[in-house]
Amino acid sequence: MKLSELIQTLPFISLTEEAGEIEITAIYTDSRQVTPGSLFICIEGFQTDGHLYVQDAIEKGARVIIAEKEVESKVPVIYVNDSVRALAIIASAFYDSPTTALPLIGITGTNGKTTVSYLLDAIYNHFGKKTGVIGTIHNKVGERLKETNNTTPDALILQQLFHDMRNSGVEQVIMEVSSHGLDLGRVYGCDFDTVIFTNLSQDHLDYHKNEFNYFFAKSQLFSRLGNTYDGRRKYSIINADDKYVGMLKKTSAFPTITYGIDSEADVMADDIELSQDCTIFQLKTPVGTVKITSRLTGKFNIYNMLAAASAALINDIPLHIIKDTLQVVPPIPGRFETVDFGQPFGVIVDYAHTPHAVKNILETCKELKTGKLYCVLGCGGDRDPAKRPLMAREAVWHADYAIFTSDNPRTEDPRAIIDDMVQALDGYEQTYEIIIDRKAAIEKAMSIAEAGDLVVIAGKGHETYQEIAGEKYPFDDRIVAKNAFLNKEF
Numbered sequence: 300m301k302l303s304e305l306i307q308t309l310p311f312i313s314l315t316e317e318a319g320e321i322e323i324t325a326i327y328t329d330s331r332q333v334t335p336g337s338l339f340i341c342i343e344g345f346q347t348d349g350h351l352y353v354q355d356a357i358e359k360g361a362r363v364i365i366a367e368k369e370v371e372s373k374v375p376v377i378y379v380n381d382s383v384r385a386l387a388i389i390a391s392a393f394y395d396s397p398t399t400a401l402p403l404i405g406i407t408g409t410n411g412k413t414t415v416s417y418l419l420d421a422i423y424n425h426f427g428k429k430t431g432v433i434g435t436i437h438n439k440v441g442e443r444l445k446e447t448n449n450t451t452p453d454a455l456i457l458q459q460l461f462h463d464m465r466n467s468g469v470e471q472v473i474m475e476v477s478s479h480g481l482d483l484g485r486v487y488g489c490d491f492d493t494v495i496f497t498n499l500s501q502d503h504l505d506y507h508k509n510e511f512n513y514f515f516a517k518s519q520l521f522s523r524l525g526n527t528y529d530g531r532r533k534y535s536i537i538n539a540d541d542k543y544v545g546m547l548k549k550t551s552a553f554p555t556i557t558y559g560i561d562s563e564a565d566v567m568a569d570d571i572e573l574s575q576d577c578t579i580f581q582l583k584t585p586v587g588t589v590k591i592t593s594r595l596t597g598k599f600n601i602y603n604m605l606a607a608a609s610a611a612l613i614n615d616i617p618l619h620i621i622k623d624t625l626q627v628v629p630p631i632p633g634r635f636e637t638v639d640f641g642q643p644f645g646v647i648v649d650y651a652h653t654p655h656a657v658k659n660i661l662e663t664c665k666e667l668k669t670g671k672l673y674c675v676l677g678c679g680g681d682r683d684p685a686k687r688p689l690m691a692r693e694a695v696w697h698a699d700y701a702i703f704t705s706d707n708p709r710t711e712d713p714r715a716i717i718d719d720m721v722q723a724l725d726g727y728e729q730t731y732e733i734i735i736d737r738k739a740a741i742e743k744a745m746s747i748a749e750a751g752d753l754v755v756i757a758g759k760g761h762e763t764y765q766e767i768a769g770e771k772y773p774f775d776d777r778i779v780a781k782n783a784f785l786n787k788e789f
């Protein structure tokens with residue numbers, strides 16, 4: 300594509316006629332990947348600054364540089380005031396604005412995004428639509444799975460994915476939109492049709508600094524709905540039981556549908572029965588009421604089902620398809636995943652990594668066990684330290700006994716993370732212990748649990764690695780628990 304076409308919507312750019320004719324073969328933000336004939340965009344990051352790698356990019360064949368700060372270059376440089384926004388505009392243009400031709404659902408909120416995306420994927424597939432999914436566990440184009448580093452990838456990867464989806468005949472895209480994704484401009488240029496809010500509670504304060512900024516980042520998904528008034532039907536779907544419902548309704552540029560259990564809402568759940576392996580409730584919608592028996596457990600999963608059902612209904616998926624799907628959809632990997640290897644007690648692996656999620660999972664489990672409730676829990680390194688004591692407090696408040704251990708320490712000292720967790724647990728010393736090594740902590744829980752007890756292994760869910768001192772090692776809570784039990788002597 301010609302450079303002049305790629306940058307035509309960037310403000311205040313003047314190009315010589317000759318430069319405008321340059322054919323751009325690819326776009327990169329990482330100099331290490333640059334190929335001949337490409338355009339390199341300098342992005343200032345958290346670890347380093349893309350402006351430092353201009354020479355590297357040129358040596359590898361970059362023909363044009365986009366920069367925010369002055370750089371030395373023998374090839375044309377286009378200066379912009381916001382490289383991240385320029386990246387989104389250029390990537391969208393390079394890949395022919397794929398989201399204008401792809402119905403796009405965006406899901407945001409502290410907890411539940413992955414679960415809602417799985418549910419919607421299953422509903423759309425059951426309805427016969429080919430889907431694309433972008434989220435924490437993987438990205439998916441039809442049946443093809445692609446690995447991912449981020450819940451919401453940067454604009455370049457996103458537009459490449461959308462392009463791939465459009466070329467592969469995807470009819471519906473379902474995407475998790477993280478607060479980082481919104482705040483760091485990764486979703487500039489995405490034309491959302493339906494946006495969903497699950498809930499908001501404490502997380503990521505290391506990045507956002509306070510809850511208002513965190514909320515503001517999330518709320519952008521709702522104001523961003525208003526990008527185009529081209530006749531496409533657009534809706535926001537909001538949790539009526541969350542304290543932010545009022546503010547989000549005001550922010551939303553298009554009609555709002557609410558869902559809830561306690562507050563009056565358009566889509567509601569009633570007559571709820573929870574057990575360890577199923578959930579029963581009446582799904583009440585403006586087009587009828589149906590009874591749902593789902594394999595997803597926990598009150599919080601009813602909210603996830605309501606969110607998915609609301610988004611599907613408003614997009615004309617018949618209620619019977621929604622019901623049939625919710626009845627058969629299997630538990631989401633690492634989300635309230637029951638691990639059964641013949642042991643006489645229950646084991647649940649769950650991705651709870653916020654105070655609210657730890658509280659929810661343990662409150663649900665309290666109702667489901669007949670014996671004691673154990674919780675194995677750690678907190679991630681290089682992530683919001685403010686949530687650590689709150690997560691630990693929820694664990695000792697709601698479990699009979701907690702074992703505090705490592706999650707992904709990343710670049711932090713594992714012991715220091717646990718010290719942060721236990722700093723405000725005076726008076727609870729008899730109800731927890733510390734075992735830094737996660738495998739040993741799980742083994743301990745497996746060795747003390749007895750018939751009727753329930754062990755919740757929280758924080759890592761589906762993850763198949765543990766990141767220690769910047770290195771990723773194979774680690775899967777489900778396998779470690781199983782091996783610990785099978786090697787156990789009774």
Ligand SMILES: CC(=O)N[C@H]1[C@@H](OP(=O)(O)OP(=O)(O)OC[C@H]2O[C@@H](n3ccc(=O)[nH]c3=O)[C@H](O)[C@@H]2O)O[C@H](CO)[C@@H](O)[C@@H]1O[C@H](C)C(=O)N[C@@H](C)C(=O)N[C@H](CCC(=O)O)C(=O)O
Pocket residue numbers: 328329330331341342343344345346347348349350352435448449450451452453477478479480
């Ligand atoms: C803190 C953060 O968000 N970092 C993201 C960021 O990386 P960074 O800022 O560290 O990048 P950097 O290493 O400083 O590099 C700056 C620039 O120089 C370039 N560079 C670098 C070296 C070189 O030799 N040549 C070169 O050109 C890089 O390609 C980059 O363009 O840009 C990368 C590419 O887009 C992201 O993958 C990376 O996410 C990291 C992996 C991360 O852990 N992010 C977390 C905090 C995150 O975003 N989480 C959210 C929410 C999760 C949830 O709750 O669901 C998510 O959406 O994943």
Ligand SMILES: Nc1ncnc2c1ncn2[C@@H]1O[C@H](COP(=O)(O)OP(=O)(O)OP(=O)(O)O)[C@@H](O)[C@H]1O
Pocket residue numbers: 408409410411412413414415435450475497498599600602603633634635649650651652655656657659660760
């Ligand atoms: N609707 C909900 N309300 C509160 N907690 C929930 C809800 N749904 C899931 N959880 C809890 O949060 C954990 C993570 O769920 P899920 O992966 O669906 O959320 P997410 O928003 O995608 O998280 P992440 O931001 O890390 O990707 C679950 O394992 C469960 O403990």
Ligand SMILES: N[C@H](CCC[C@H](N)C(=O)O)C(=O)O
Pocket residue numbers: 450652678679680682706707758759762
């Ligand atoms: N998306 C979340 C995942 C946290 C999972 C937990 N296992 C950790 O490593 O902290 C984050 O990046 O904050």
Ligand SMILES: [Mg+2]
Pocket residue numbers: 412413434435436450475
């Ligand atoms: Mg997720």
